[in-house]
Amino acid sequence: MLKIQEIREIIKLVDSSSIDEFVYEVADTKVKLKKHSGVAVVTEAPVVKVAPVAAPAPVAAPAAPVAAPAVAEAVQAAPAVDASLYKITSPMVGTFYQAPNPESPAFVKVGDKVGEEAVVCIVEAMKLFNEIEAEVSGEIVEILVKDGDLVEYGQPLFLVKEN
Known part of the structure:
Protein backbone atom coordinates (compact mmCIF):
# COMPACT_ATOMS: atom_id res chain seq x y z
CA MET A 1 0.00 0.00 0.00
CA ALA A 77 -15.30 30.48 -3.73
CA ALA A 78 -11.66 31.30 -4.62
CA PRO A 79 -11.06 34.97 -3.78
CA ALA A 80 -8.87 37.35 -5.77
CA VAL A 81 -5.46 37.60 -4.09
CA ASP A 82 -2.59 40.10 -4.10
CA ALA A 83 0.24 38.74 -6.27
CA SER A 84 2.90 40.04 -3.84
CA LEU A 85 1.64 37.77 -1.03
CA TYR A 86 2.81 34.17 -0.60
CA LYS A 87 0.01 31.58 -0.78
CA ILE A 88 0.19 28.58 1.53
CA THR A 89 -1.67 25.92 -0.45
CA SER A 90 -3.18 22.57 0.42
CA PRO A 91 -0.94 19.66 -0.61
CA MET A 92 -3.95 17.33 -0.77
CA VAL A 93 -7.71 17.00 -0.79
CA GLY A 94 -9.13 16.88 2.72
CA THR A 95 -10.80 18.72 5.57
CA PHE A 96 -9.17 21.92 6.87
CA TYR A 97 -8.78 22.37 10.63
CA GLN A 98 -7.33 25.50 12.28
CA ALA A 99 -6.58 23.75 15.60
CA PRO A 100 -5.30 20.32 16.70
CA ASN A 101 -8.63 19.65 18.46
CA PRO A 102 -11.89 21.54 19.12
CA GLU A 103 -10.81 22.65 22.63
CA SER A 104 -7.44 24.10 21.52
CA PRO A 105 -6.80 27.57 20.10
CA ALA A 106 -6.07 27.94 16.37
CA PHE A 107 -2.49 27.32 15.24
CA VAL A 108 -2.39 30.84 13.72
CA LYS A 109 -4.64 33.86 13.31
CA VAL A 110 -4.44 36.97 11.15
CA GLY A 111 -1.49 39.12 12.25
CA ASP A 112 0.57 36.24 13.67
CA LYS A 113 4.24 35.94 12.71
CA VAL A 114 5.26 32.51 11.41
CA GLY A 115 8.53 30.79 10.59
CA GLU A 116 9.19 28.39 7.72
CA GLU A 117 8.51 25.29 9.83
CA ALA A 118 5.60 26.68 11.85
CA VAL A 119 2.47 24.51 11.70
CA VAL A 120 -0.40 26.67 10.44
CA CYS A 121 -3.21 24.08 10.16
CA ILE A 122 -4.14 20.44 9.74
CA VAL A 123 -5.63 18.84 6.62
CA GLU A 124 -7.34 15.54 7.38
CA ALA A 125 -7.37 13.08 4.51
CA MET A 126 -8.49 9.47 4.78
CA LYS A 127 -8.40 9.56 8.61
CA LEU A 128 -4.81 10.88 8.59
CA PHE A 129 -4.18 14.29 10.16
CA ASN A 130 -1.46 16.07 8.18
CA GLU A 131 0.21 19.14 9.71
CA ILE A 132 0.73 21.89 7.12
CA GLU A 133 3.78 24.12 7.60
CA ALA A 134 4.10 27.77 6.55
CA GLU A 135 7.06 27.17 4.20
CA VAL A 136 8.02 30.89 4.50
CA SER A 137 8.74 33.37 7.26
CA GLY A 138 6.29 36.23 7.49
CA GLU A 139 2.98 37.51 8.81
CA ILE A 140 -0.41 35.85 8.25
CA VAL A 141 -2.46 38.42 6.30
CA GLU A 142 -5.58 36.37 5.56
CA ILE A 143 -7.08 32.95 6.24
CA LEU A 144 -8.90 31.93 3.05
CA VAL A 145 -10.91 28.94 4.32
CA LYS A 146 -13.10 28.22 7.33
CA ASP A 147 -12.55 25.53 9.94
CA GLY A 148 -14.08 22.26 8.75
CA ASP A 149 -14.16 23.24 5.05
CA LEU A 150 -13.29 20.72 2.35
CA VAL A 151 -10.13 21.84 0.52
CA GLU A 152 -8.77 20.75 -2.84
CA TYR A 153 -5.21 19.97 -3.92
CA GLY A 154 -3.40 23.27 -4.59
CA GLN A 155 -6.15 25.43 -3.06
CA PRO A 156 -4.78 28.53 -1.28
CA LEU A 157 -5.35 28.35 2.49
CA PHE A 158 -3.44 31.38 3.83
CA LEU A 159 -1.89 34.57 2.49
CA VAL A 160 1.46 35.50 4.05
CA LYS A 161 3.37 38.77 3.77
CA GLU A 162 6.97 37.54 3.58
CA ASN A 163 9.73 39.07 5.72
Whole structure:
Protein backbone atom coordinates (compact mmCIF):
# COMPACT_ATOMS: atom_id res chain seq x y z
CA MET A 1 0.00 0.00 0.00
CA LEU A 2 1.29 3.46 -0.89
CA LYS A 3 1.73 6.07 1.80
CA ILE A 4 -0.09 9.40 1.45
CA GLN A 5 3.28 11.21 1.15
CA GLU A 6 4.28 8.94 -1.76
CA ILE A 7 0.96 9.66 -3.50
CA ARG A 8 1.47 13.41 -2.98
CA GLU A 9 4.94 13.22 -4.54
CA ILE A 10 3.60 11.30 -7.54
CA ILE A 11 0.86 13.90 -8.00
CA LYS A 12 3.40 16.76 -7.85
CA LEU A 13 5.68 15.06 -10.38
CA VAL A 14 2.85 14.35 -12.82
CA ASP A 15 1.44 17.85 -12.36
CA SER A 16 4.79 19.50 -13.16
CA SER A 17 5.53 17.22 -16.14
CA SER A 18 4.20 17.33 -19.69
CA ILE A 19 2.55 13.90 -19.50
CA ASP A 20 -1.24 13.67 -19.51
CA GLU A 21 -1.64 10.22 -17.98
CA PHE A 22 0.32 8.13 -15.47
CA VAL A 23 -0.38 4.58 -14.26
CA TYR A 24 1.54 2.81 -11.47
CA GLU A 25 0.61 -0.70 -10.40
CA VAL A 26 2.17 -2.92 -7.74
CA ALA A 27 0.52 -5.94 -6.07
CA ASP A 28 -3.16 -5.01 -5.46
CA THR A 29 -2.57 -1.23 -5.59
CA LYS A 30 -3.04 0.81 -8.73
CA VAL A 31 -2.55 4.58 -9.05
CA LYS A 32 -3.88 6.20 -12.20
CA LEU A 33 -3.50 9.96 -12.78
CA LYS A 34 -5.02 11.82 -15.72
CA LYS A 35 -4.45 15.53 -16.19
CA HIS A 36 -7.13 16.07 -18.83
CA SER A 37 -9.89 14.72 -16.56
CA GLY A 38 -8.66 16.74 -13.55
CA VAL A 39 -8.98 13.81 -11.10
CA ALA A 40 -6.51 11.30 -9.71
CA VAL A 41 -7.77 7.82 -8.85
CA VAL A 42 -6.19 5.36 -6.40
CA THR A 43 -7.44 1.80 -6.62
CA GLU A 44 -7.19 -0.88 -3.95
CA ALA A 45 -10.15 -3.13 -4.60
CA PRO A 46 -12.71 -0.24 -4.72
CA VAL A 47 -11.92 3.03 -6.53
CA VAL A 48 -11.22 5.95 -4.16
CA LYS A 49 -10.95 9.59 -5.29
CA VAL A 50 -7.69 11.05 -3.90
CA ALA A 51 -6.91 14.44 -5.41
CA PRO A 52 -7.31 16.59 -8.48
CA VAL A 53 -4.13 16.65 -10.55
CA ALA A 54 -4.36 20.14 -11.98
CA ALA A 55 -5.43 23.37 -10.32
CA PRO A 56 -9.19 23.28 -9.59
CA ALA A 57 -11.23 24.20 -12.64
CA PRO A 58 -14.86 23.80 -13.65
CA VAL A 59 -15.34 20.21 -14.75
CA ALA A 60 -17.25 19.83 -18.02
CA ALA A 61 -17.54 16.04 -17.79
CA PRO A 62 -16.91 14.95 -14.17
CA ALA A 63 -15.40 11.53 -13.55
CA ALA A 64 -17.77 10.97 -10.63
CA PRO A 65 -20.95 12.91 -9.82
CA VAL A 66 -19.90 13.16 -6.16
CA ALA A 67 -16.58 14.93 -6.90
CA ALA A 68 -17.91 17.53 -9.36
CA PRO A 69 -19.88 19.77 -6.93
CA ALA A 70 -16.90 20.08 -4.54
CA VAL A 71 -14.57 21.13 -7.36
CA ALA A 72 -17.07 23.61 -8.78
CA GLU A 73 -17.71 25.16 -5.35
CA ALA A 74 -13.98 25.53 -4.67
CA VAL A 75 -13.48 27.42 -7.93
CA GLN A 76 -16.40 29.76 -7.31
CA ALA A 77 -15.30 30.48 -3.73
CA ALA A 78 -11.66 31.30 -4.62
CA PRO A 79 -11.06 34.97 -3.78
CA ALA A 80 -8.87 37.35 -5.77
CA VAL A 81 -5.46 37.60 -4.09
CA ASP A 82 -2.59 40.10 -4.10
CA ALA A 83 0.24 38.74 -6.27
CA SER A 84 2.90 40.04 -3.84
CA LEU A 85 1.64 37.77 -1.03
CA TYR A 86 2.81 34.17 -0.60
CA LYS A 87 0.01 31.58 -0.78
CA ILE A 88 0.19 28.58 1.53
CA THR A 89 -1.67 25.92 -0.45
CA SER A 90 -3.18 22.57 0.42
CA PRO A 91 -0.94 19.66 -0.61
CA MET A 92 -3.95 17.33 -0.77
CA VAL A 93 -7.71 17.00 -0.79
CA GLY A 94 -9.13 16.88 2.72
CA THR A 95 -10.80 18.72 5.57
CA PHE A 96 -9.17 21.92 6.87
CA TYR A 97 -8.78 22.37 10.63
CA GLN A 98 -7.33 25.50 12.28
CA ALA A 99 -6.58 23.75 15.60
CA PRO A 100 -5.30 20.32 16.70
CA ASN A 101 -8.63 19.65 18.46
CA PRO A 102 -11.89 21.54 19.12
CA GLU A 103 -10.81 22.65 22.63
CA SER A 104 -7.44 24.10 21.52
CA PRO A 105 -6.80 27.57 20.10
CA ALA A 106 -6.07 27.94 16.37
CA PHE A 107 -2.49 27.32 15.24
CA VAL A 108 -2.39 30.84 13.72
CA LYS A 109 -4.64 33.86 13.31
CA VAL A 110 -4.44 36.97 11.15
CA GLY A 111 -1.49 39.12 12.25
CA ASP A 112 0.57 36.24 13.67
CA LYS A 113 4.24 35.94 12.71
CA VAL A 114 5.26 32.51 11.41
CA GLY A 115 8.53 30.79 10.59
CA GLU A 116 9.19 28.39 7.72
CA GLU A 117 8.51 25.29 9.83
CA ALA A 118 5.60 26.68 11.85
CA VAL A 119 2.47 24.51 11.70
CA VAL A 120 -0.40 26.67 10.44
CA CYS A 121 -3.21 24.08 10.16
CA ILE A 122 -4.14 20.44 9.74
CA VAL A 123 -5.63 18.84 6.62
CA GLU A 124 -7.34 15.54 7.38
CA ALA A 125 -7.37 13.08 4.51
CA MET A 126 -8.49 9.47 4.78
CA LYS A 127 -8.40 9.56 8.61
CA LEU A 128 -4.81 10.88 8.59
CA PHE A 129 -4.18 14.29 10.16
CA ASN A 130 -1.46 16.07 8.18
CA GLU A 131 0.21 19.14 9.71
CA ILE A 132 0.73 21.89 7.12
CA GLU A 133 3.78 24.12 7.60
CA ALA A 134 4.10 27.77 6.55
CA GLU A 135 7.06 27.17 4.20
CA VAL A 136 8.02 30.89 4.50
CA SER A 137 8.74 33.37 7.26
CA GLY A 138 6.29 36.23 7.49
CA GLU A 139 2.98 37.51 8.81
CA ILE A 140 -0.41 35.85 8.25
CA VAL A 141 -2.46 38.42 6.30
CA GLU A 142 -5.58 36.37 5.56
CA ILE A 143 -7.08 32.95 6.24
CA LEU A 144 -8.90 31.93 3.05
CA VAL A 145 -10.91 28.94 4.32
CA LYS A 146 -13.10 28.22 7.33
CA ASP A 147 -12.55 25.53 9.94
CA GLY A 148 -14.08 22.26 8.75
CA ASP A 149 -14.16 23.24 5.05
CA LEU A 150 -13.29 20.72 2.35
CA VAL A 151 -10.13 21.84 0.52
CA GLU A 152 -8.77 20.75 -2.84
CA TYR A 153 -5.21 19.97 -3.92
CA GLY A 154 -3.40 23.27 -4.59
CA GLN A 155 -6.15 25.43 -3.06
CA PRO A 156 -4.78 28.53 -1.28
CA LEU A 157 -5.35 28.35 2.49
CA PHE A 158 -3.44 31.38 3.83
CA LEU A 159 -1.89 34.57 2.49
CA VAL A 160 1.46 35.50 4.05
CA LYS A 161 3.37 38.77 3.77
CA GLU A 162 6.97 37.54 3.58
CA ASN A 163 9.73 39.07 5.72
